[in-house]
Amino acid sequence: DSGVTQTPKHLITATGQRVTLRCSPRSGDLSVYWYQQSLDQGLQFLIQYYNGEERAKGNILERFSAQQFPDLHSELNLSSLELGDSALYFCASSVDPRTDTGELFFGEGSRLTVL
Amino acid sequence: EDQVTQSPEALRLQEGESSSLNCSYTVSGLRGLFWYRQDPGKGPEFLFTLYSAGEEKEKERLKATLTKKESFLHITAPKPEDSATYLCAVQPYPEDSNYQLIWGAGTKLIIKP
Numbered sequence: 001d002s003g004v005t006q007t008p009k010h011l012i013t014a015t016g017q018r019v020t021l022r023c024s025p026r027s028g029d030l031s032v033y034w035y036q037q038s039l040d041q042g043l044q045f046l047i048q049y050y051n052g053e054e055r056a057k058g059n060i061l062e063r064f065s066a067q068q069f070p071d072l073h074s075e076l077n078l079s080s081l082e083l084g085d086s087a088l089y090f091c092a093s094s095v096d097p098r099t100d101t102g103e104l105f106f107g108e109g110s111r112l113t114v115l
Numbered sequence: 116e117d118q119v120t121q122s123p124e125a126l127r128l129q130e131g132e133s134s135s136l137n138c139s140y141t142v143s144g145l146r147g148l149f150w151y152r153q154d155p156g157k158g159p160e161f162l163f164t165l166y167s168a169g170e171e172k173e174k175e176r177l178k179a180t181l182t183k184k185e186s187f188l189h190i191t192a193p194k195p196e197d198s199a200t201y202l203c204a205v206q207p208y209p210e211d212s213n214y215q216l217i218w219g220a221g222t223k224l225i226i227k228p
Binding site for chain 1: 149156157158159160161164202215216218219220221
């Protein structure tokens with residue numbers, strides 16, 4: 001158990017809909033990362049938050065958005081869903097990559113299926 | 116351009132047959148190199164961090180080594196439970212990357228009993 005909690009574990013929805021994925025980081029971790037992993041694809045970095053502020057952006061679509069709340073949990077919002085958005089979405093946390101060695105601790109993922 | 120390449124893409128071994136996975140990287144400066152294990156449908160699990168050429172880390176049947184251009188994950192006398200995808204990631208120095216990891220595509224390891 002990594003200590004990172006993601007909900008829901010599975011989600012099935014239709015094209016055009018909007019969903020919210022939730023992540024609670026490990027106790028004490030200030031940084032949260034979101035990754036997308038499509039079938040047989042590598043990990044694609046979406047976005048990082050540190051202590052409530054956006055730190056870095058990767059290949060995140062404009063239809064996607066995220067935020068980190070004062071209690072440090074994070075939400076990833078996916079809207080106007082397309083078939084190609086079907087994937088595993090992982091949340092990871094770390095202490096602070098500026099001072100820590102940067103190991104990431106991943107949750108179990110949220111599997112999104114868009115029909 | 117910073118890049119991480121893992122080989123082979125897939126590796127099938129018999130139980131007890133030792134082998135190595137390769138991770139070659141191109142970055143202007145290396146802050147750290149990470150190995151992760153990922154089981155199907157699960158999140159990656161952290162294994163090792165290596166910081167400088169010549170460094171080695173061991174955990175059970177796994178040993179990771181690092182040179183200036185590549186890292187190897189050596190698997191000694193593997194068991195079926197070692198079957199997984201092994202991911203390599205590098206962290207360049209912050210001025211090049213804002214601390215983001217660059218991930219390889221992974222090596223899928225299958226150990227047959």
